[in-house]
Each structure stands twice: as structure tokens, then as C-alpha cells.
Amino acid sequence: MPHEPLSPPDEELVRAVLAGDPERFGDIVERYQSRLVNYLNRLVRSPEEAQDLAQEVFVRVYQALDRFDPQYRFSTWLFRVAQNAAIDVIRKRRIRLVPLTRQDEDGEGTHELELADGGPSAQERMEGAQSDARVRAAIDRLPDEYRELICLRHYGELAYDEIAESRGMPLGTVKNKLFRARQMLKGLLEED
């Protein structure tokens, strides 16, 4: 995943939008849409919800565009907003959890609800989907920090220095932690 310098730079596009050319925001969307949706898909684990959420993130960013500080990178700001939005969605989901037992019709006892086990669905039983489910499960078993770095690098496609800025870590630390994260992930997948 080599990173070429973007032309025009994000900051120039942002300036153009703020100067009264909102169509340039479309260039920003085009530049980040796939990376953002894939990153969010890893966090919220629903392709449909990831696309809705990515749209919402772009809207939020557009509304707050005049507060963007050009001394930081646009990409790190965008992914920070996306991460916060995903955390909100995950929190709301937890609140919506329902008890797994329901009272029997005669009112004298309770029975457990039969729910899907969260594993691969019927559609996912295809070979490719199974492989993806195993990768997802392995990523889930990583420590939080490693999981976040893997998602930012492999699904958000952020460069190492962008991740360093986003996480407030030295570049060497990012490289080292990503190396360890991939080693651990490789080990987990080889266990299967």
C-alpha cells in the first residue's frame, strides 16, 4: 500500500470548499470514501451500517470544515471523527441489548431465546466469506491497541506517519506495534 503524495493536497481542497466551491468536497469524498467505509465496516461489522455511518461522518466533517486546523492532516481528523462516530454506534447497540430469556406462555417459567451465534451467516458460509470471518475473529482477539492499528493501516489505509499523528505516537513505535500486531495476527490465523 504505497502512498503517493496527493494532488491537490487535502488542505487545498478544504480551502477551496471554504472559499465557496462546495463541489470540491466531492473530490474529498471520492478520495476517502472506500477507505472510510472499509475502516468503519471493521469497527461496526455491518457493511450497510458502515456506509450509512460513513455518509454521516462526511456530513459532520463538512459542517465543521471551518474548524479544521490545517497544522494537522485532514486524513487524521477524518478518521478521528469516524472512530468517534463508530464508538457512538457501538455504545447505542449495547444499550439496545435485550434479555436472552422470555417468560413462558403459562407465565410459570422462562425459556432462553434462540439467537444466531454471531458466527458466519448462511451466506458467509461460502469459502471466501468464511476466510473473512476467520480474519475478523482473529482481529477481534488482538489487544485493543493492536486491533486499532491494524484497522487504520489495512482498512483505513493510513500511512505510518498519519497513524503516528492520529494516535500521538512516535513513528518508530507505530512501526514496532504494527509489526507485533501482524505477527500476533499471523499466529492466530495459523492456529485455525
Next chain:
Amino acid sequence: MDHQTWREWLDLDVDGALGDEERRRLAGHLAGCTECAAERRRLEALAARLAAGRIALRPDFKASVMAALPPARWEARSRRAWRLPAVLLAGLALGAALLAGAAAADPAPLAGPLSALSALGEVFAAAIAAGTGMASASWRGIGSAVGEWLAASRLHQGAALLLLVSLNLLAVRLIRRRRRPAAVPADRRAS
């Protein structure tokens, strides 16, 4: 160099993040080290599995984002928001200048419109004079200066009228907000 460092380089290389010089040195090492060559294949397989999990976007994703953008507060302050009032102001100023020039050159043909404008100017001057009279109670110096300035000539009254109309147009422009169709469900809108 120890194998730990080679492995770190391998990891960066497979991820496209190794420098040219290091990559050349690594290639030399891989040519003679079967263990590192096997590790490279494992890392490439991992990268391929991670990439395989990527999802495709809806075909209309960008269009739906653009359609969902609501008017942002900062838009009212953008240059585009000032463009129309500025053009209107320039047009009004040009019209006033032409009118004044024509009146100076030959007052007779424009006597009708000019007398109407003159009457309007007198009403305006009276209103302004009444206003400035009240203002002069507290801002005596400024009020009387403005009043004197307005009473001095019709050109001054015309200029004040022009300014008032332009400010009104500007206010209308700033208050009007651009409307776009919303594609994001209301409950998912950014707060």
C-alpha cells in the same frame, strides 16, 4: 544483522513501507535465506487475506453524500455569499452614477423621474433628519454631523438611500439558506 531486524524489514517491505536501500539489502538476504523467504510468503498471504475482506461501495455513495450535505454555518461567511450583494451594489452604484451624469448634462429630459426621485429623497431626508434628531440627544455631535451631511445635497441623500437598499439586499441574501434534499435519515443526522 540479526533475524529479528530482517523480519521487521520484511514486515515493512510487504506493507510497502521499506526504503529503497533497505529493500536492496533485504533482497540480497532473501536470496540466501530460505527461512526469511518462507516468512515473506506468510506475510504476503496475511496481507492478501486482510485485503480480501474489503467491501465494495454503493454505486451512488458519493452522490448521496453530496445530496445529503446540509447548509453549513460557515457557508454564509464564504465569498460566494457575498458575490450577489456585491454585484447588486455595483449595479446600483453604476445606475446612480449614470443618472447623476445624465441629470448634470441635460436636466430637462429627466425632469420627471428626477422630481419623483427628489420627492422620495425629501421624504427620506425628513425621516433621517427625525431619526438623527432623536439620536442627537445622546450622540449630539455625530447626529448633527450626519444630519448636516444629508441636508447638504440630494447626492448625499441618494447615496444614503443606495446604502440602505444594499444593506437590505445583503441581509436578505444572508438570511436565505440554500436547501438540498436530505438523504440521511433524520435520526442519523449529525448533532
